[in-house]
Amino acid sequence: MSGSDEEPLTPLQRKDSGHPGNQNPPMWDALSYVLAGPLTFGIPAYLLDRWLGTSWIVLPGVLIGMAVSLYAVWVRYGRG
Amino acid sequence: MSLHLLGTSLVAPMASGEGEGFHAPTPEEFYWPIFGSGDWTFTRPMAVFGLSVILISWALIALTKKAAIVPGKGQWLVEQAYDFVRNGLARDIIGSKEFLRFVPLLFSLFVVILVNNLFGIIPPIQYPTMSRIAFPIALTLVVYVVYHIAGMRKKGVGHYLTGMIPKGLPKPIYVLMIPLEYAQFFLIRPLTLALRLFGNMFAGHMLLLLFVMGGEYMLLHGGIGLKITSIGSFAMALIFTAFEALIQFLQAYIFTLLAATYISDAISEEH
Numbered sequence: 001m002s003g004s005d006e007e008p009l010t011p012l013q014r015k016d017s018g019h020p021g022n023q024n025p026p027m028w029d030a031l032s033y034v035l036a037g038p039l040t041f042g043i044p045a046y047l048l049d050r051w052l053g054t055s056w057i058v059l060p061g062v063l064i065g066m067a068v069s070l071y072a073v074w075v076r077y078g079r080g
Numbered sequence: 081m082s083l084h085l086l087g088t089s090l091v092a093p094m095a096s097g098e099g100e101g102f103h104a105p106t107p108e109e110f111y112w113p114i115f116g117s118g119d120w121t122f123t124r125p126m127a128v129f130g131l132s133v134i135l136i137s138w139a140l141i142a143l144t145k146k147a148a149i150v151p152g153k154g155q156w157l158v159e160q161a162y163d164f165v166r167n168g169l170a171r172d173i174i175g176s177k178e179f180l181r182f183v184p185l186l187f188s189l190f191v192v193i194l195v196n197n198l199f200g201i202i203p204p205i206q207y208p209t210m211s212r213i214a215f216p217i218a219l220t221l222v223v224y225v226v227y228h229i230a231g232m233r234k235k236g237v238g239h240y241l242t243g244m245i246p247k248g249l250p251k252p253i254y255v256l257m258i259p260l261e262y263a264q265f266f267l268i269r270p271l272t273l274a275l276r277l278f279g280n281m282f283a284g285h286m287l288l289l290l291f292v293m294g295g296e297y298m299l300l301h302g303g304i305g306l307k308i309t310s311i312g313s314f315a316m317a318l319i320f321t322a323f324e325a326l327i328q329f330l331q332a333y334i335f336t337l338l339a340a341t342y343i344s345d346a347i348s349e350e351h
Contacts, residue, residue: 028334029341032272033264040263041256068256072264075246075257 030073037069038062102297105289110211110282125209132195132209140191165190165336173340174347182343185226189219190336193277197328200285201321208328211281213274220274223339231346240346273338280331284324291317 045061048054112124143154151159165187170179193210200208209215231240244261245254295313298306 028338029269031276032268035272036260036264036268039268040260064256065260068260071253072257072260075249 027077030077033073033076034069037065037067037072039065041065041068102294102301105286105293109289110285112207123212124207125212125215128199128205128207129196129209129215131205132192132199136191136195161191162187169336169340173337174344178347182226182230182340185222186336186340189223189339190332193219193335194329194332197281197332198325200281200328201288201324208281208285210277210331211285213278216274216277219277219335220270223273223342224270227339227342227346230343234347269338269342273335273342277331277335280327284320284327287320288317288324291320 041064042058042062046058048061049057113121114123114127116122139154140158143158147155166179166183169190170183170186173179174182196209196215199205200211231243234240235243244265245258246261249257291313295310295317298310298313302310
């Protein structure tokens with residue numbers, strides 16, 4: 001490793017330079033997107049229901065959340 | 081302590097309903113105090129985790145101390161594992177520019193999770209540490225802090241926060257997408273990262289417990305018919321032990337893969 005002042009690159013490092021990172025998250029992460037929507041919009045909707053004493057807001061909240069989740073999955077994974 | 085109580089309350093109605101019958105395994109089976117009491121109890125998973133750390137440190141030092149150009153069996157094994165994480169995971173996902181400083185973290189995560197998972201089926205130990213939720217949470221916290229700090233240091237806090245939102249979408253959609261993306265980055269990702277590992281290890285161990293305890297009950301307490309069918313239960317336990325080995329490896333891989341992905345997401349320039 002030593003022997004020079006400015007630490008030359010090893011052959012492996014030289015070969016490495018320019019290897020780009022993977023921009024798309026792997027499929028395993030799609031699960032967290034699918035959960036994110038219903039939770040992000042469902043929980044505030046449920047709390048709104050509790051606050052106003054109604055019971056109809058939570059359903060559209062969860063449904064909108066699901067729709068946004070699917071859209072986000074498409075944005076991340078489906079556009080290529 | 082509270083989990084212990086939860087376990088007893090879960091098993092109580094079942095036991096009273098079935099009388100002297102078979103008791104299905106409950107979450108209580110996972111609570112193994114060794115000494116101490118209350119919040120300061122020293123439990124079996126702590127001992128197993130400690131053992132894993134000692135074992136890994138010893139193995140890594142001993143097997144690489146006399147590193148040779150033509151590796152022996154042990155060195156070859158360590159090099160394979162290291163190569164797998166360094167090149168297969170870190171470099172491919174984070175990219176060759178910045179991956180090196182994250183390799184120690186990712187390699188440690190992978191090895192610690194793998195060994196602790198495999199302890200679930202290695203006979204004298206047989207306890208998957210990650211089936212206690214605190215262990216995955218602790219590991220996830222480390223990853224959580226690392227990827228946020230890495231992203232903020234690279235881009236600055238403001239740019240880091242705006243960089244999370246995908247660009248080029250129709251304007252009205254951002255009303256819905258912005259809360260979703262922030263929930264995703266700050267809450268859902270760590271949540272699923274910890275729960276996925278915990279759930280897989282917990283459920284797998286539960287399944288093995290069920291087959292073994294069921295087989296034992298049928299063999300010792302059943303009539304001749306049940307004694308014969310207990311063979312099936314033990315066979316299933318064996319099959320699922322092999323299946324578990326696969327899942328345990330896979331979960332260690334996925335946890336490391338996602339940790340690398342989150343780091344890569346945080347420090348990559350565009351989305």
